[in-house]
Amino acid sequence: MNDPVHDHATEIFVAHRDLLFTVAYEMLGSAADAEDVLQEAWLRWVRVDLGQVRDTRAYLVRITTRQALNRLRTLKRRKETYVGPWLPEPLLTSPDVAENTELSEHLSLALMLVLETLSPTERAVFVLHEVFDFGYDDIAAAIGKTPTAARQIAYRARLHVDGRRPRATASPRQAEAALDSFRTALETGDLQALLDVLAPDVVFVSDGGGLRLAALRPVEGVDNVLRYMAGSLTKAGGTFTSVPTTVNGNPGLVLRLDGAIDGVLALAVEDARVTGLYYVRNPEKLTRVESETPLASR
Template sequence: MSDHVTDPATEAFVAHRNLLFTVAYEMLGSVADAEDVLQETWLRWVGVDLSQVRDQRAYLVRITTRQALNRLRTLQRRKDAYVGPWLPEPLLTAPDVADDVELSENLSLALMLILETLSPTERAVFVLREVFDFGYDDIAATIDKSPSAARQIAYRARRHVDARRPRTPVSPEETRAVLDSFQSALATGNLQGLLDVLAPDVVFVSDGGGLKLAALRPVVGADKVLRYMAGSVDKAGGAFTSEPTAINGNPGLILRVDGVIDGVLALRVDNAHVTGLYYVRNPEKLTHVESETALASR
């Protein structure tokens, strides 16, 4: 019986697949689009002369990033026609993702939503530099710019993101503690408890994609968010339950009505209060919250 032999191109691709998927997903916020990018990466990779490749990981990431940049333009047209706010597709993640503090922070729905405000090139540079710690030479080769230009783009993107993220880093433990208080108040219908944990200027963003009822604009302010959430629970009817889980490497909730998944709720926490609530109800975006998705930063 002969041993199974894997060719070098396949071996390298498989070895780095989780990283490549994570790069594509971080760029696009869509699993289907990230998988399409990986397929396009593979088709280009098998035509490469490996004897000319100095760093296979960097080369594969370069192909993936370029394909993701191309797809971002198509995805933007879909977002422009989207019904209501667009949120990234949530992923159920393994504990090792949460253990990688930088990766989990950058994969949070709140941070990924901030990345939506960058230009495609700025997003690519930010992701490669801040999330995956690529050097400016490799980044420059990916975006066809000089290293100094890549450095300037990285600085501009980082300044833009830093102005919009929480001022002080929030640990997963702090987020989980706030989430526990939020979930407890939600489960018992304790409106004052919910008000206590919500920041006065909290923002609630819901994504139904035109397939499920959702607010067509962000709801701003603790009182308005509370009224909207209470109304949504009443309209849902049935038995409403919430289950703590790890979404994109961060604490979140899977909400069910009569045992059926209604949506996934992610939180942004700052100064021990909820400053952002991101509720994904679009059923097309809930296909990866019952089994873990493998992600990697290296």
């Protein structure tokens, strides 16, 4: 027999699911963990008396945030034993995410990596306020603090992020142009063209998670990056191909070696030059790069 109350709760949850997943993913940097958080949030949501809920969106985000905070603490312990640099799990996203300039900026691997330097509570407050535009009353309820405390945490988190975020965000057109130039130079082996598109202080970060070959620390400076990339291509052998795609709302490449996915490359672009290359090779993080993951900020 159908339960009308349960069915209504399900309809509400499904209507907000993309938003809840985006909140959890933005806090965790892992789609698999975000899915687990949504499952936990759902189990709590169906036990709620809907008659006592004034704002279902805010209430669902509150539940999701609390579960994500619990998961963040677990992830911190897991990352302490991670082999090499840790990068967020890349997601193949739809054009509408790319058109949402603010969301796509915050979803970029470069900025999500900056969020890793925040405490769990700071990250939750920053994400809810800066990305999803929640007020301090709702944020305070989600993190178990007063609105005044939430405001102070938001201020500290914003200062921290602003001091580390890209100096100048490129327009989508500039980012696509830089990606095209980089891809062409890479596939043709044109060293001068690579020098022209890469910034002198470019940083290359690769994530193999101990399962695939990757640099154990970030490679800094254009000369070192070029040497590392050339050496990696030589060691890999086979034929590399690259396919332009939208990664976390930003231009990126899916790289294949002899037809099989080798990794996903995301770029940070400032002043029409590439300042960051983020290459995810860990196969456990490449499960969502062949079909789009729906994301939402509302």
